[in-house]
Amino acid sequence: MTLPQTTHDPDASAEAAATERPSKTQLKKAMHELQDLGEALLALPADRVAALPLSETSRTLARPAAIASFSSMSSVPIIRS
Numbered sequence: 001m002t003l004p005q006t007t008h009d010p011d012a013s014a015e016a017a018a019t020e021r022p023s024k025t026q027l028k029k030a031m032h033e034l035q036d037l038g039e040a041l042l043a044l045p046a047d048r049v050a051a052l053p054l055s056e057t058s059r060t061l062a063r064p065a066a067i068a069s070f071s072s073m074s075s076v077p078i079i080r081s
Contacts, residue, residue: 042062042064044062049063
């Protein structure tokens, strides 16, 4: 009887790691990075935002007036820890 030969496949290990769910810490870090990006977009002048390769929806949401109207609709305040 011959046993099947097994080898370590680094591609399979990388694929398995890529399909794992991110940890809460990783998700929180990503959330904070997105929050920082949004704040940086809001700080840009309108002409600079217009020059960015954004979808029309993203461009609209990058306007302070859109954020103010969205915030007034939300019953849950955004709090960073």
